[in-house]
Structures are given as structure tokens and as C-alpha cells.
Amino acid sequence: MSLPPVVSLTDCADPNALARQSARIATLFGATPTVLPLDGPDPEGVAALTLLDLLRSTGLTGGPTLPVVLLVNIAPRDGHWPNGVPFCYFRYGGHLVVTTLSRRVLAPLATRLGVTEVQVTDVRQVLQAAADGWAELTPAEIEEIARTQFRSLWYVPLLARWLTDGRTVPAEPQAVHPSTDDDVRIAVVDNFGNCKLDRPPTELPGHDSSQTLLVHNRREGRDIKVRCYDRLPDVPLGEPGITIGSSGTGFAELVVRGGSAAELFGLQQGDRVFHLIS
DSSP, rough: OOOOOOEESSSSHHHHHHHHHHHHHHHHHHSSEEEEESSSSHHHHHHHHHHHHHHHHHHHHHHOOOOOOEEEEEOSSSSSSBBBBBEEEETTTTTEEEOOOOOOHHHHHHHOOOOOEEEEHHHHHHHHHHHHHTOOOOOHHHHHHHHSEEEEEHHHHHHHHHHHOOOOOOOOOEEOOOOOOOOEEEEEEEETTEEEEEEEEGGGGTTTTOSEEEETTTTTEEEEEEEBBBSSSOOOOOOOEEEEETTTOOOEEEEEEETTTTHHOOOTTTTTTTEOOO
């Protein structure tokens, strides 16, 4: 049986962790995965936009598509869960997504792609069902995997492989709701210094009544008027602008044509940047 390729987004981003995860996924799926490190100041925001982009990039092909497996591991260490946030899964367009149960990661998928529900898993329950049904797991191995904090290494690839094989794993459905966050954030700063925002230009505060927005320049400690443009080529050379970028569903980007918006404004992932002009 030919297994689908795997793309993994993870905030366990040091070389040692990436090597371990790559080897384990390759062992289970028979091919080296694409592992993308999320090592910035706001990994949830980056994961949310990147997962949305990955799912959208599998469409618009002009023909049939092949399935992929997408893994997302974001590990907030807030002490809310006894052994970390649960993992869930869902399918979209024939693709399998296994992800940390993160509201910020899932909300854009509800808003932009119509994802309404995920299946939430319990590690020990899934392992026991596998041992009772199809997997060669000893009680000691179940205990080790269930207790470890390194679930993205030991549990998630197993769960993904079992789901790919069509195994019925125990899970509880949970609704996914669109985001209600009014704050516009920088989700990704690309290699050009363009600041990719988490929504389209038409949803920026004040865009419906003004073509100019106030962007806070953290480097200079003041607000700067920035015009909105249809396309990047419309932005004057050397000037800042807000335009439609390459990510999301027509999401906005804060750019400096020929320069770096992140450097000019002193911005990074997760920053809130916009103020409405009165």
C-alpha cells in the first residue's frame, strides 16, 4: 500500500528534535517527511496561517489531488492540562490533519474553510484500543507512551498511521468555532520582511470607511499613516503599504516595496499593529 506524504509543523524546533521526529515518521510512513520548525515568538499564529495555507495549496490543481497527512504540534506549557493539550484529528478534502487542540489554530479553518468539528483523542484510550485490536503494544509500552510529555514524538505519528490505515480509534467529537478575536495580528514575517496578517484587507478595522490605516511604528514609538493598495506593484517603491498577499484566503500584508516592513516598523510575529484613523 502506498502511504501519503507527511508534512509536520512543530514548535519542537531544535535540530535534535527535528531529527528524531523525521526518523520516527519515516519509519512509520516509509518516506522522509517535511518537518517545518515553528521557532518564532508566536508559534500558534504561525501554525494557524501555515495550516490554512497547506490545506488551500492542495486545491486549485486543475485535476484530481492525492491525499497528504498534516501534523501540527504546538505545546503551550500553561499547566491547564495534566499532561499537555489533547490531540485531535479531522479530514478535509481527503487529507488527514492531526493537531494539538488549539483554538487559535483551528478557528481560521472554521472561518475560512468551513471546518466545523474535530475528533478529540485520549492517548491512553487510543493506545489500549490499538493493543486490543491491531497493534503489538505491551502494557509497559502503553504506560510509557501515555505518561511521556513527548507525545508529538511517540503518540502523534502512531495515531496518524493508524488513521491512515483506516483503523477506528476512540475519539470524542468537539465543535470548532470561528474566531471572535477583533485584534489583527501579524501571523508570519516572511524572508522579505513582509508582515502577513491574519485576515483579508476588507476585515481590517476602518478599511470600509478609509483607505488609510494607522500602523504603530514600534521602532519610533509613533503611529504612521499607511495606504491600502490592490496589489504589491501598486505600492510606490520604498513606501509602506497594505495589500493582498500570498497567504490565507486573500489575506493582507503590511509591506515596504523594495524593503522590509518588519524592520521599518519594528514588528514581529504576534504583534498587534493597526489603529483606526478618526
